[in-house]
Amino acid sequence: MIFNPSRLKLARQRRQYTIKALSEKVGLTSRMVSEYEKERCSSIPPEKTVSAFAQALNYPESFFFEGELTDQIEQKSVSFRSAKSMKASNMHAAIGAGIIGELLNSYFESKFQLVQPKLPELVGEDPELAASMLRSELALGEKSISNMVHILESLGVRVYSLDENTQAVDAFSFWKNDIPFVFLNTKKSGERSRFDAAHELAHLILHKNDEVQGRDKEREADAFAAHFLMPKNTVLSRTNRFLTVSDVIKLKKNWKVSAMALIVHMKNVGAITEWHYKNLIIEASKLGLRTNEIDGIERERSKLISKMLLILKKHGVGISDIARNLSLPYDEVSSMLFDFEVVHRNENPTRSNKKPSLRLVK
Incomplete structure (x- = not known):
């Protein structure tokens, strides 16, 4: 050896x-x-x-x-939202998680026939238009997106969770060997994790192979995420100039976003005035909504990983066996698989006619 x-x-x-x-x-x-x-x-x-x-x-x-x-992951190929303010140790640890994610993906690809990536080529497109184009391609219309992780997986994106003990790493994404990866920090609220998922999707389709990172790219990704999760017409039709923060907390449930994200988007699409926006932000901040949510949603989890673990479990293979096969610590593997400690045998996932059924490759 x-x-x-x-x-x-x-x-x-x-x-x-x-x-x-x-x-x-x-x-x-x-x-x-x-x-x-x-x-x-x-x-x-x-x-x-x-x-x-x-x-x-x-x-x-x-x-x-x-x-x-x-075949290491180059730092310049990874999109980090706060790259300039991140500690080097946090960044290196996150990139290390990306390498482990690749090892896990190779393991799953050796066992299953996974959906091949089918992300649209929208490099350099206007974020709002790109969001509308992707919604149209997915036949979403202007309805609320039920689960962002499932949307990513339907497009062939490999989604893994992160258990990094820091808020500095919100989420990150990269392309490797024509496979798109997204990693989501489980320390975030369900609403913020959804926005992070949409934000990383933006990087994958708007900034593929673009090694230049910066505030402009982050603003574009935020704009895409906001429009993808909260179509402009639906926001305009549901808001008015008398909105209070209590109204915002009720409204945010329509799109499963954070109160702050909705307030910012309402201002950006012209649903509220600058004065109204500032007052809502002040009121929301007093309620602690910059970091927490009132009536929050559950954090989204991977349907694909759940299905794969269910099938493997029926063949006598658990997370500990996967970790042993890859010579990895159990905690590293389980934390990246959305902590699916127990896979229920009575799970009966619905099948879509647009996707091939998942089966074990023998």
């Missing part, structure tokens, strides 16, 4: 240890740990050192001897 430095680096970054911190935990010099992480390290760590790494990082020893992680 050959020790793979890239896997040591991945495990360290996932646990958010600096080289110095890890070296202190395993009783080595920083220089030695750094050497073990080099792509062409001149020395191979002895068995006891590998055991120390495994214990310190809570990763199976076998993980460090699996295939080389040569």
